[in-house]
Amino acid sequence: MQKHDPQPEFALITPDAPVKTPTHGWRAKCLQRLVRLDMPVPQTVALPAATVRAIAQGHRIDAHAILAHFGDAPLISVRPSPENPDFGGPATVLNIGMNPARHAALVTRHGAAAADALWLRFIQSYAIHVARLDPDMFHQTTPGETAIREALRAYATEMEQDFPEDPATQLAEVLRSMARAWEGTSARLLRQAKGAAPTAGLGLIVQAMAQGIGQGISGSGVIQFVDPVTGAPQITGRYLGQSQGRDALSRTEALYLTQDPRGPSLQDIAPDVFAALVDHGRRCRAKLREEMQIEFTVEDSQLAVLDAVKVQRSSRAALHIAVALADDGIITQPEAILRVEPRALSELLHMQVDPRGPRDVFAKGIAASPGAATGRIVFSSSAAQASAARGEACILVRRETAPEDIRGMHSAAGVLTERGGITSHAAVIARGLGLPCVVGASTLRLDIKERRLAIGDRVFAEGDIITLDGTKGEALVGAVDMLPPALDDTFRKLLSWADAVRDIGIRANADTPADATTARAFLAEGIGLCRTEHMFFDEDRLVAMREMIFADTPADRAAALARLLPMQRADFIELFEIMHGLPVCIRLFDPPLHEFLPHTREGLRDLAEALDRPLSEVTRRAEALAEFNPMLGMRGVRLGVVLPEIYDMQAQAIFEATVEVNRRGEAVVPEVMIPLVSARREVELVKTRIDAVAAAVRTKTGHDFAFKLGVMVETPRAALRAGEIAQHAAFLSFGTNDLTQMTYGLSRDDAGRFMNTYVQQGVFPEDPFHILDVDGVGELLHIGAERGRRTRGDLTLSICGEHGGNPESIDFCRRAGFDYVSCSPYRVPMARLAAAHLALNDQRNG
Amino acid sequence: MQKHDPQPEFALITPDAPVKTPTHGWRAKCLQRLVRLDMPVPQTVALPAATVRAIAQGHRIDAHAILAHFGDAPLISVRPSPENPDFGGPATVLNIGMNPARHAALVTRHGAAAADALWLRFIQSYAIHVARLDPDMFHQTTPGETAIREALRAYATEMEQDFPEDPATQLAEVLRSMARAWEGTSARLLRQAKGAAPTAGLGLIVQAMAQGIGQGISGSGVIQFVDPVTGAPQITGRYLGQSQGRDALSRTEALYLTQDPRGPSLQDIAPDVFAALVDHGRRCRAKLREEMQIEFTVEDSQLAVLDAVKVQRSSRAALHIAVALADDGIITQPEAILRVEPRALSELLHMQVDPRGPRDVFAKGIAASPGAATGRIVFSSSAAQASAARGEACILVRRETAPEDIRGMHSAAGVLTERGGITSHAAVIARGLGLPCVVGASTLRLDIKERRLAIGDRVFAEGDIITLDGTKGEALVGAVDMLPPALDDTFRKLLSWADAVRDIGIRANADTPADATTARAFLAEGIGLCRTEHMFFDEDRLVAMREMIFADTPADRAAALARLLPMQRADFIELFEIMHGLPVCIRLFDPPLHEFLPHTREGLRDLAEALDRPLSEVTRRAEALAEFNPMLGMRGVRLGVVLPEIYDMQAQAIFEATVEVNRRGEAVVPEVMIPLVSARREVELVKTRIDAVAAAVRTKTGHDFAFKLGVMVETPRAALRAGEIAQHAAFLSFGTNDLTQMTYGLSRDDAGRFMNTYVQQGVFPEDPFHILDVDGVGELLHIGAERGRRTRGDLTLSICGEHGGNPESIDFCRRAGFDYVSCSPYRVPMARLAAAHLALNDQRNG
Secondary structure, three states, rough: OOOOOOOOOEOOOOOOOOOOHHOOOHHHHHHHHHHHHOOOOOEEEEEEEHHHHHHOOOOOOOOHHHHHHHHOOOOOOEEEEEEHHHHHOOOOEEEEOHHHHHHHHHHHHHHHHHHHHHHHHHHHHHOOOOOOOOEEEHHHOOOOOHHHHHHHHHHHHOOOOOOOHHHHHHHHHHHHOOOOOOOHHHHHHHHOOOOOOOOOOEEEEEEEEOOOOOOOEEEEEEEEOOOOOOEEEEEEEEEEEEEOHHHHHOOOOOEEEOOOOOOOOOOOOOHHHHHHHHHHHHHHHHHHHHOOOEEEEEEEEEEEEOOOOOEOHHHHHHHHEEEEEEOOOOOOHHHHHOOOOHHHHHOOOOEEOOOOOOEEEEEOOOEEEEOOOEEEEEEEHHHHHHHHHHHOOOOEEEEOOOOHHHHHHOOOOOEEEOOOOOOOOOHHHHHHHHHEEEOOOOEEEEOOOEEEEEEOOOOEOOOOEEEEEOOOOOOEEEEOOEEEEOOOOHHHHHHHHHHHOOOOOOEEOOOOOOHHHHHHOOOOOOOEEEEEEEHOOOHHHHHHHHHHHOOEEEEEHHHHHHHHHHHHHHHHHHHHHHOOEEEEEEEOOOOOOOHHHOOOOHHHHHHHHHHHOOOOHHHHHHHHOOOOOHHHHHOOHHHHHHHHHHHHHHHHHHHHHHHHHHHOOOOOOOOEEEEOOOOHHHHHHHHHHHHHHHHHHHHHHHHOOOOOOEEEEEHHHHHHHHOHHHOOOEEEEEEEEHHHHHOOOOOOOOOHHHHHHHHHHHOOOOOOOOOOOOOOOHHHHHHHHHHHHHHHHOOEEEEHHHHHHHHHHHHHHHHHOOOEEEEEEEHHHHHHHHHHHHHHHHHHHO | OOOOOOOOEEEEEEOOOOOOOOHOOOHHHHHHHHHOOOOOOOEEEOOHHHHHHHHHHOOOHHHHHHHHHOOOOEEEEEEEOOOOOOOOOOOOOOOOOOHHHHHHHHHHOOHHHHOOOOHHHHHHHHHHHHOOOOOOHHOOOOOOOOHHHHHHHHHHHHOOOOOOOHHHHHHHHHHHHHHHHOOOOOHHHHHHHOOOOOOOOEEEEEOOHHHHHHHHEEEEEEEEEEEEOOOEEEEEEEEEEEEOOOOHHHHOOOOOOOOOOOOOOHHOOOHHHHHHHHHHHHHHHHHHHOEEEEEEEOOEEEEEEEEEEOOOHHHHHHHHHHHHHHHHOOOHHHHHHHOOOHHHOOOOOOOEEOOOOOOOHHHHHHEEEEEEEEEEEEOOOHHHHHHHHHOOOOOEEEEOOOOOHHHHHHHHHHEEEEOOOOOOOOHHHHHHOOOOOOEEOOOOOOOOOOOOOEEHHHHOOOOOOOEEOOHHHHHHOOEEHHHEEEOOOOHHHHHHHHHHOOOOOOOOOOOOOHHHHHHHHHOOOOOEEEEEEEHHHHHHHHHHHHHHHHHHHHHHHHHHHHHHHHHHHHHHHHHHHOOOOOOOOEEEEOHHHHHHHHOOOOHHHHHHHHOOOOOHHHHHHHHHHOOOOOHHHHOOHHHHHHHOOHHHHHHHHHHHHHHHHHHHOOOOEEEEEOOOOOOOHEEEEEEEEHHHHHHHHHHHHHOOOOOOEEEEEEOOOHHHHHHHHHHHOOOOEEHHHHHHHHHEEEEEEEOHHHHHHHOOOOOOOOOOOOOOOOOOOOHHHHHHHHHHHHHHOEEEEEEEEEHOOOOOHHHHHHHHHOEEEEEHHHHHHHHHHHHHHHHEEEEEHH
């Protein structure tokens, strides 16, 4: 089939040739840039994607016409040049043009050994990559006449024809083979997973070989000018004499580039070549506006630059490279912002397992909270606290965690659970605390009584040392090499640039003074969700809580609550002071009361003793509080309506704290949020009482203050009825965790059991507790936002919950006109950067 | 204030007077009808509501002008005449016009005793109802001169003026007092609760007194022509000589009307009067088109008809009266349909506590399933089964019920639980079985171990006899009088009339052959929801279920399921045969697997033995299956996707049963329904496998058959995504129970704890599990229906679940264009009637 294309079928790369990334690929474009920088790039021809596609479909290209650019008896290479380097592509083929005649000439010029090696290598690579013969037949690696003969015979036997000697035939076959490989199913799926369009094409590069073999200084190597892990300026690379391609990287006898105590270096043996390389690198960085790795060849002391690719880099290196480029005026600050992937930031906030070290993984689970920690295994919160008291780092291993494990989690360096998903209790709390956490490691077999942990035939006892990699979701045997966090000036500088362009607010979810301090350190613009229930788990408060729960009359209940009041007030005073006048949104008491009762017989007996009531009564009442579906039970505003004394006490504590902190000089306007609302009247009832409490506090203290009352939208009904709910609410904050649970009818605590299957089978494109479900939950957010704003134009809208910090959620919220998102303190930096990306991309696209 | 009204201020009631119900009230209109029928109605004047309102606002009516209609020295009465008799109104005042002169005249004519009684009675009633003096001051009931003097003195002392003697003054004051009473807050709230508009006015009736006192046969009484409990034709009433008003009804010395062995009757002493009354009654029924109770007076053998009101009636009487009127050609069949309240029908399907008997209520709860039953208390399912085996009726009393109690419930005559709401397990199952059931009787204190039940200081032991009134939600001590069900020809006749006008389908939820038989008996048009999980609780099936649950490989799972296959197939064959070709919609397996495991240590030990596995492993795996929120867990289609062998087996059983029954000559097109869907892909995955099973069964049997695959919409997300889900579904059936749970974030099993408070405080206007929440859940139904139909115009839409039978839900579904509703078999009659009402009302209004 003959294709008629208005474009030329190929182009010699010159400074002025019409080479473009979309048509010829990134490598072709990059090589043209190197040519324009006057670098010693060997003669290169680029085939655009249209030509390559035609070849794949049967078009026979005129290989002689291409070869005409490379002189008599050329040796050439062919490399892939897709639009984006991440899209992959077929393997490079070197030394096309080798045949008996060329071999004879090379024997004469470089000796038999070098010539035999090149000839054998070409036969092997052609047989395997072009003729697709079984690699096992061509495994002979010791070059020589026998090996070459055998390889040629094997080829002829399998193919029923002799090995092609005509360079044009060789080139045409290589091009055809690479073109067709690009169209293969697995290649297509792989590149589409990296974001390639279904129509993405492949360019190809035909380049004269620079041999790296010669009498004088000859060889090949790669060089780059930054450390790939830290991003610090540092020349790294390898050079190997008498070699081709990227061999230097894999061979121990390769030389270092700079002077090195371990042995001779390129700088020692060829200072001029080295100086030229450094100069090329400097110009590359300045003109290509990127840190590049350069592939080079030296032939008889003549330097050739074959290729340049973006330096592979860790997240921290990416950050440092981008900021350094901007600081040097090579790229703009917005460009630097866009060059750092927001999700990558979270790695920088925590210790990380050094990717260069060995890993002995004994269990895999869900990567629930990033970072890494090494410590001794403990199986209970009390053991964790004891370990912390001894100053020993520990990893808390539980079937799952419950609110009573909070103190243990505070004491642990990391948390590993057998059950649970990305928004299970353990995961949420660990992210809040910035602790590495792996959940749902379902192959674990915990024997809590025997204090043993088994996986297959491996057994760990309490006290054994393990390392948790919360970034990867893996548990490793023993201690491993770590990288420290990278919260340095560079990090802060990039985020300050991001804040300058961002157009949506970022707050943090913070329950404790420690959380609030972290939130401030990460420059959160306030607290978007302060969950007050965690405040009641301290030993002394728990007693009063339980008395409140077992109170027989409203008066008894109020008396127990009165004991909690000063503690709550102190909590809020501390939070307000840490936040220095930034907004603090306090969610009123939410969880079901049975969470505050002991779950064991022993605990119930202690409680009966403490309350001086018969065990039978305590047991009966505890049982009566148990619920079939606690998530859908007597919690949130339902408690506020049925036992209004709890919210009364909390409101009083908030308002008295406000007065106290206002008197100390901070202007605090607390935001009070009602959880789990499903009907307007719930809001009315609570609002009436809270207004009354505010009036009483104003009268008692003689001090006026302002506050805002709002609603947490967590039920589908609250979203649907947002229009009438907004009549009584100054703000609506969407609790997307619970809203997702209810929209899907899916408990986050129970979903772990099948979520992997569901995501693997594509039932859900993503875990909806991890990535906001824009189609379902998102529609309810839109409905709620739109109806709420129709009632009240100045309604403040936000989301809190685990989705808050995700770039996808921030994108959604910006488009929906939300005022802010709120997320775990440790996700605030990512959220700030992601918001800046979105604003910049909008500016670019619109 | 003088009001100028175009209407006359009052009207003498004549056959042609412009008296209308909206202006003059129902009583005025009724009296005019009696006048038109030539009945001996005393002279009557009607005041329209506009006049009464003006009086209340201060207008002074010309009482002399009214009195002019009643001759010299009249005695008159004033009665209320609101638009609807249910709206209430102030008390009637008799004998206006009494004063010393009139008293003297009466003494002469009827003797001092009669005259004193009238005079004292008037003073008392004027003082209490008109002057609003303390009733205690006028309690003297023995008439006589002293009593009259004291009453007049007390009046003068309190009012600081003498008792008015001028009849015009008396009348004006009575009218003013009654007009103002109507405007009082509590009167307004009471009538608005009965459906009165805020503007509803009051008419008043001024009527000449017929004395009931005289030398000849004189007295008063009431008569009606049907039994108020059964509706059977039967003259009932009382007559009391020398009396006024409705005194006869409350005095033991009153006579019966018809000849009676217990003593003399009106028929004995005044056969002509009695014959005239019977004739009036006949004409009343024919012309007023209703069974009326007539209030009459006899004065010197002269009959006067004072008033006629609709006979008070039980539900069963209402049914019989309406059908009899239609059968007699007095009203049309549609009118008869509209005269029977759909909700009242459910009373007729069950035994009822006779309202005329004594009640000793020891506990109140939620009226979860109507009807009544007497039996001995049992505290366990096994005791219930033992009791049934002995042929003794029993009442199963539990904290709450679980699926393992089903067999016990089948054996019980009624169910009483401490916990749970209107859609708790106990309630749903009881309604399905037609068993009386009271749930959420939270004052009960059950001691299951001691087999005792305490309420306050009352204690009941196992074996004690109690009666459950599921219609009222009460538990009564001992056995009480009962009324039998009323499933007679009259009942069936009315429903056949209803079916002729109804325009929406009614199916039944039926899980068992017994349910299906009931559904057929009540003329359900098919099964709208057959829950298949109940089929697995029989002892022999449970073993296979548990083997399936503990299977280690898909092959083991399939082997256990293969043992269930023939049983499932037999289930469906039986259902299909009972339903004789009517559609049967089978919901695939839905509940979480842990429901099939034992919950006690002992049960687990038995299971370990049965499965020949270590107890530790069985316990561990049972624990691993436990869920935090089972409602939102691994159930429904999630099981279908993760363990597809279960649905494969069910589909095979359904299709093989279809083939078998088709071969026997019934044309069965089974409907297969996928539960708990939240994403389109779930439907795709299940559909692919079910289509494959269908193909396999077709091949294996050599028999072709059709089936429909549909989706149960129970999650908010499924409603929102109905557009894409309908691509793969022939029908959508909204499971409003679960949809309500998820829309509100409210577990029906846990809501009982606060639902009463919530409804009482008006947070929810109604329990949303009882009455469909049109605002929230209803919007999701609209969204789902609209989006589904947009994808597929012929999509069949329905609701199943507890709301299905409610008139409100049927109204909603008709307007939303649904094809049918499905409800418990025992609610099918109500649903058929309610649907007819809605269709008829639409015809009338449109």
